[in-house]
Amino acid sequence: ENFIIIDKPLPLKSYIYLHIHYHQMMMTDSNGNRLIMIYLTLLCLFCGSSIAWTPSPKLKTSSSVLSLEASSSSDASNRRGFLQQGAGLILTGATVLGTPNLVAAEEPVETAATAVEKDIEVYFGCGCFWHVQHEFVEAERKILGRSDSQLTARAGYAGGKAGAGKDGKVCYHNALNIGDYGSLGHAEVVRLQIPPSSFPAFAKEYFELFNEKGYRPDQFGDVGLEYRNLVGFPGGVTSPYAKELIKVSQETGDKLDFAKGKGDDPDRRALCFVMDTADFPFYVGEQYHQFHDGFNWGENYPNSYNNLASQLSKANVLGESKCPNGLIGVGALGL
Numbered sequence: 001e002n003f004i005i006i007d008k009p010l011p012l013k014s015y016i017y018l019h020i021h022y023h024q025m026m027m028t029d030s031n032g033n034r035l036i037m038i039y040l041t042l043l044c045l046f047c048g049s050s051i052a053w054t055p056s057p058k059l060k061t062s063s064s065v066l067s068l069e070a071s072s073s074s075d076a077s078n079r080r081g082f083l084q085q086g087a088g089l090i091l092t093g094a095t096v097l098g099t100p101n102l103v104a105a106e107e108p109v110e111t112a113a114t115a116v117e118k119d120i121e122v123y124f125g126c127g128c129f130w131h132v133q134h135e136f137v138e139a140e141r142k143i144l145g146r147s148d149s150q151l152t153a154r155a156g157y158a159g160g161k162a163g164a165g166k167d168g169k170v171c172y173h174n175a176l177n178i179g180d181y182g183s184l185g186h187a188e189v190v191r192l193q194i195p196p197s198s199f200p201a202f203a204k205e206y207f208e209l210f211n212e213k214g215y216r217p218d219q220f221g222d223v224g225l226e227y228r229n230l231v232g233f234p235g236g237v238t239s240p241y242a243k244e245l246i247k248v249s250q251e252t253g254d255k256l257d258f259a260k261g262k263g264d265d266p267d268r269r270a271l272c273f274v275m276d277t278a279d280f281p282f283y284v285g286e287q288y289h290q291f292h293d294g295f296n297w298g299e300n301y302p303n304s305y306n307n308l309a310s311q312l313s314k315a316n317v318l319g320e321s322k323c324p325n326g327l328i329g330v331g332a333l334g335l
Contacts, residue, residue, distance in 0.1 A: 119152075119193040122241075123275075123282050124206045125230040127218040129155040129188040131294035132209065134301055136190050137308075139205040143198055148308060152193040154319055155292070156285040159230050159275055160185030161263035170283035171323030178324060181283075182226045185264035189230065191282040199233070199241055200248050206231065207252040214255040214270025218295055228267040229256065236260065236276030245274070284319035288326060 126132050136153040140146045157170045164170050165179030173180055181188075194202055210216055216229065233241045237260045249256055259265070261273035263280060290309040293300045312318040 117195045117197060120196055120199075120234055121191060121193055121277055121282065122199065122202070123156075123158050123189040123191040123230075123232040123277070124202075125159070125187045125189040125228060126206065126209045127188070127216045127222050127227045127229075128295040129190055129285070129289065130292040131217060131296070131299055132188075133190045133291065134294060134299075134305065135205060135209065136192055136202070137291070137305070139202055140192070140194075143201045143205075144194070148311065149315065149317070151308065151312070152191070154191045154282075154284050155289045156189060156191055156319075156321075157181040157184075157186035157283045158189045158191075158232055158277075159187045159228070159261060159263060159265065159273070159280050163281070164283065169321070169323050171321065172286055172289065174324040174326070176324060182224070185225065186283070187226055187228050187230055188285075189232070189282065191284070196241075200244050203231075203245050203248040204252055207249055207255060210255045210270075212253060212255065219269065221295065223267055225264065225267050228265060229272040230261055230265070230275055231272060232261075232275035232277045232280060232282070234277055236279070237274050239276075242274055284321050286321050286323050286325060287313055287318060290318060 124132060124136065133153050133155045137151055140151055140153060144150075146152075160170075160181070162184040165184060167179060169179035170181050170184060170186060171179040173182065177183075192202065216227075218227070231245060233239060235241065242258075246258065249258075256270050256272045258272050258274055261275040261280065265273045287309050290312075291301075291306055293306065309318065
């Protein structure tokens with residue numbers, strides 16, 4: 001029931017003596033653990049060793065913790081099974097392709113609903129980040145009642161294996177090719193800092209960006225890995241947020257399949273990659289990308305929205321990218 005750790009070997013006769021007396025004390029004295037500890041301490045002092053005593057760990061297996069691994073098996077019944085080989089694990093509605101493995105845990109697993117209400121960092125990717133940022137700014141106001149100074153939605157980049165470039169930067173395409181986010185495998189995303197209990201409401205806002213076929217607003221405009229669909233949160237597919245994500249997806253029309261993000265993932269229609277923010281962190285985008293008008297016609301937002309970038313920058317809460325200010329450094333119209 002216990003581990004006894006000694007940092008130096010003891011004489012053989014000491015081990016034999018210890019073994020005999022341990023069983024005698026355990027059979028005759030309810031405080032056998034204490035007696036054997038006293039004996040070992042004296043013995044180690046005599047031999048010039050040190051000792052540590054610790055109870056043996058008792059691991060609990062929690063069926064609520066799932067380790068979702070990539071599956072290579074084919075499933076003809078999966079309505080979008082052709083993505084399975086290229087995307088790894090795919091979760092289709094309530095179906096999990098691949099056998100869930102139980103993970104040992106010392107304490108009961110905390111669910112997202114019961115987590116302490118300390119903000120978590122999440123991000124959502126769905127094509128061009130301009131329109132997505134606007135939708136999540138409105139969601140912050142509606143769901144959390146946040147004022148302009150409290151907004152946390154920021155346009156930026158995430159999802160690449162390489163992380164930051166050699167110069168420590170992740171940047172939009174630029175003439176100097178400094179930290180080009182596409183070359184680094186990143187996608188355009190919008191980052192938020194939200195209470196855990198509000199995650200389902202923000203997931204709902206995300207799924208409403210897609211039509212009934214799983215097309216995003218710019219599905220046939222912006223294509224490529226820079227515009228792929230992805231969601232990032234602490235723990236990735238092993239997190240309770242993953243279950244909440246799938247549940248909300250089902251409740252909003254079951255438009256998307258889900259795969260474990262491995263970094264540098266491809267752009268696939270109606271497929272969303274789930275990222276662990278610890279492995280694939282967020283990199284804030286340049287100021288000229290923040291609170292920008294949308295990509296499509298008619299997505300010209302009020303000046304009060306566009307001006308948030310300069311207001312939050314002056315308040316030192318916008319975030320700084322240290323990247324070239326536009327394609328050739330002009331800082332206007334993406335140039």
